[in-house]
Amino acid sequence: VRLVQSGGGSVESGGSLRLSCVASGMNYGRYCLGWFRQVPQKEREPVATITPDGTTKYVEFVQGRFTITKDNTAMTLYLQMDELKTDDAAMYYCAADPVTSCRGIWSGALLKPGGFGYWGKGTQVSVSS
Numbered sequence: 001v002r003l004v005q006s007g008g009g010s011v012e013s014g015g016s017l018r019l020s021c022v023a024s025g026m027n028y029g030r031y032c033l034g035w036f037r038q039v040p041q042k043e044r045e046p047v048a049t050i051t052p053d054g055t056t057k058y059v060e061f062v063q064g065r066f067t068i069t070k071d072n073t074a075m076t077l078y079l080q081m082d083e084l085k086t087d088d089a090a091m092y093y094c095a096a097d098p099v100t101s102c103r104g105i106w107s108g109a110l111l112k113p114g115g116f117g118y119w120g121k122g123t124q125v126s127v128s129s
Contacts, residue, residue: 001025001118003094007079008123015084015127021077021094021120028075032102035068035079037090037125044093044111048079049102057102061087081125089127094120 007019019035034049048058048068056068067080077094097104097117104110110117 003120005120005123008125010126016082019079023075031096033077034105036093039090084127091122093122
């Protein structure tokens with residue numbers, strides 16, 4: 001299984017970016033897919049998830065600004081980030097969790113030792129004021 005990320009970069013506050021995550025080697029329809037972010041000295045935290053049937057969930061501080069979507073045919077996950085704020089600057093990671101309800105992501109289970117899932121290598125998002 002591979003998750004290959006692209007997108008990200010630098011943008012001014014209020015701007016937009018789109019992240020992509022292309023999967024291979026997996027049954028794409030049997031995973032919860034999500035985006036996490038991490039800043040130095042802090043734990044990785046979930047940002048948004050999408051279930052196999054397309055149900056989405058967002059952490060409160062990105063609600064209304066970020067949109068998670070996926071293209072099952074292309075096996076690609078997206079995160080459209082609009083109205084970016086300086087606090088959004090972080091390393092962003094895509095993830096695939098076999099717990100299709102996405103409970104494993106929001107409960108923190110995926111991040112715990114022994115948590116089973118797949119990760120992209122991360123892409124940096126920088127937001128300047």
